[in-house]
Amino acid sequence: MNESWCALNKSVLPTGRRRLLAIAFIAVLSILVASVTIGAFRAEPEGLTMTGLPEGVVGASAMAALELRVDARGHDPNDMRLELDGEPVTGAVAGNAVSYRPGNLADGTHRFTAEIRSGGLLGFLKAGPGVTKIFTVDTEPPTVELSQPASVPSYRQSVVLRGKATGADHVSVGTQSVPTAADGSFEITVPRAPVDAEMIAVDAAGNTAAKAINAAVDLPRIKAVHVTAYAWMHEGLRAGVLDMAREGRINTVQLDIKDEDGIVGYDSQVPLARASGAAAGIYDARAALQQLHDMNLSVVGRIVAFRDPTMAEWAWREGHRDWVIQNPSGEPYSSHYGAIAFTNFADPEIRKYNIDLAVEAAELGFDGIMYDYVRRPDGSLSQMQFPGLTDTPSVSIAQFLRESRDPVRDKGAHLGAAVFGIASTRPDAIAQDIPMIAQYVDYVAPMLYPSHWNPGEYDVANPNSQPYDIVFRSLADFNILTAGTHADVIPWLQDFSLGVNYGDAEVRAQIDAAAAAGDTSFFLWNAATRYHSGALSPN
Known part of the structure; x- marks a missing residue:
């Protein structure tokens, strides 16, 4: 406030007016100061x-x-x-x-x-x-209606699933996924029957609803005989098998892929089969499959899984010692099968080797894969070591079959497992737990050869001389143990003589016993590939 304004103020304005003006001026100044202060406090910094x-x-x-x-x-x-x-x-x-x-x-x-x-x-x-x-x-899941698919005869046949998933954005089965229509309806085609699978419906919020798919592959009746790689290349033995097929006595040939010596019968391209010298190229797999398929025969490839002296000897020599079952001293486990005969079912590389062979065979056109010797050696567990085993041998064997299941089915083949006849009552003796195994295969194939049972088993005094009785009674256990699973029971039956002479009547008695027990499919075993065709009906 300068001096001239003050002088004017004193000379012009009365004292009362000057006092009021001062008060007003101070009030305005206070408001201005408060506004600046409050404005400073209300100037909001950057948001959180x-x-x-x-x-x-x-x-x-x-x-x-x-x-x-x-x-x-x-x-x-x-x-x-x-x-x-x-x-x-x-x-x-x-x-x-x-x-x-x-x-x-x-x-x-x-x-x-x-x-x-x-x-x-x-x-x-x-x-x-x-x-x-x-x-x-939004936490409410979609609601799903699914028309369950009809059963199909093969994993090579695609399956169409239809239904309605109200509120869903899309539905999926495995890696297959399709969006739903405005009303929730859908149609999804999967390349093979999704056995033991479920359909998942997902909405925009990520809420899911699952629906079990009751798909099934109903295998046609199997009437099969065992044929080795060498027997297939023997003109006379092969002709005998093909004559049985032409007469309608068999509809399936079980042709060896990998045998008890660990030899792969055809020119496999699986790296370990070639590196170990297992791939022998005894027969032409594509040509054999073509010939058999042209006769409307199915072909089941047999893979002897863990009895594999070729791989065991090669692995031990190459320093892959964990690939081999060992004794307590860390040396190869020796058994009546040989000094070094069994590979280690718990080892990932050994498991992969067998699965790779199975997948390759399915890709070639084998209609089914059957694992044999999918077990531990018989004998005392105290004398065996399985490097890398984290569970019981029985669980490990079943998990190997689980690992095999989808890769084999994805290539169009069904999966089976040959098991000991005693596995129904003594599963731990060879690590074959039938209910566990049945979860992961299309069938179990118990070897019910009458000559292999002890006297008195199943109250049969002399099983080898009573083929009907022992087959009928032992199959009852396997049917009970597989009940509630998708697995069929297809027995191995004896067509060879061991202690008792077997001919048409003895072989026929076993087939009749299996049928009476509800199991009309069968595999006949003769190591020399010589069969009693008269035991088989031409139908």
């Missing part, structure tokens, strides 16, 4: 940052794991106030941030707010930085 909220609608799985995290951005996180749907909630301070887990929220729209609120004389005027997010929760 919140993470943890997924894009789109929050579904059930996202809701369970939802954690909202707000960065205090240089402010005291203890000054942060949180609200959910207008109600204060408490978060947890972690460093310079505050996290909050909402837990289960009702479906619908929700509002979450975080704001810094400071104290002090002017704290009631001060609005700190904040953040608000509005999100929607």
